Amino acid sequence: MSENLITLEHVSKVFKVGEENFTALNDVSLEVGKGAFMSFVGPSGSGKTTLLNLIGGLDRPTTGKVFFKGADLESMSRDRLAAYRRENIGFIFQTYNLLPVYSVYENVLFPLILNGIKESQVRERVEAMVAEVGLKDQINKKPAQLSGGQCQRVAIARALVKDPLLILADEPTANL
Structure with missing residues (x-):
């Protein structure tokens, strides 16, 4: 059996909105193998973008662990996390994030x-x-x-x- 590319173990993400806590993700566990295709579907505000940001190392879970090929993203230094994103991930953001001065x-x-x-x-x-x-x-x-x-x-x-x-x-x- 091959090693998983991505593993989430009991991941939750809570945001503070004013005086209230908003739970975007609650106890999510999943495994994604190399070559797999996965789609997350849900209404606006259901946590899809939050989940992608956690997998991409752009944010950290409130609780739980995110692993890439067995390595815990939370234990990575800032530089190693940047290298993880740069070397392994292609991001397609909702808002493009293109550099306006570049062609x-x-x-x-x-x-x-x-x-x-x-x-x-x-x-x-x-x-x-x-x-x-x-x-x-x-x-x-x-x-x-x-x-x-x-x-x-x-x-x-x-x-x-x-x-x-x-x-x-x-x-x-x-x-x-």
Whole structure:
């Protein structure tokens, strides 16, 4: 049996909203193996984004544990946690999170540069990924010059270009 990519053990997340506590997740346990496809469905405010943020190491659970390939995310240093995200995860956020001063090409290139890869080594891969999402003719445009659907496709290309072990997609088709 292969090791799980992601394991959650009795994870809960509580947010303080004014004077009240809001429980976004309550005692969630799950295992995700390599190559698995998983979808979380529920109404707005049901904890889907919170769950993705915990798996992605963008937030920490109130109680419980999140593991990546057996390593506890909470025990990771800030630098190691950043490396975990950078090296293993492709994020597709609800709000795109594109860099407004960068072109489509530069936004897709950005995660590769963060991983220490030189642009000359990946130029063709970035151009191919931009073409794959149907934005070849917009490759030099800035996000402000694109439609919402086009920005979403840039975000998808950016998440996929580094061939991550894990893709965390928060409503990836919302604007398509």
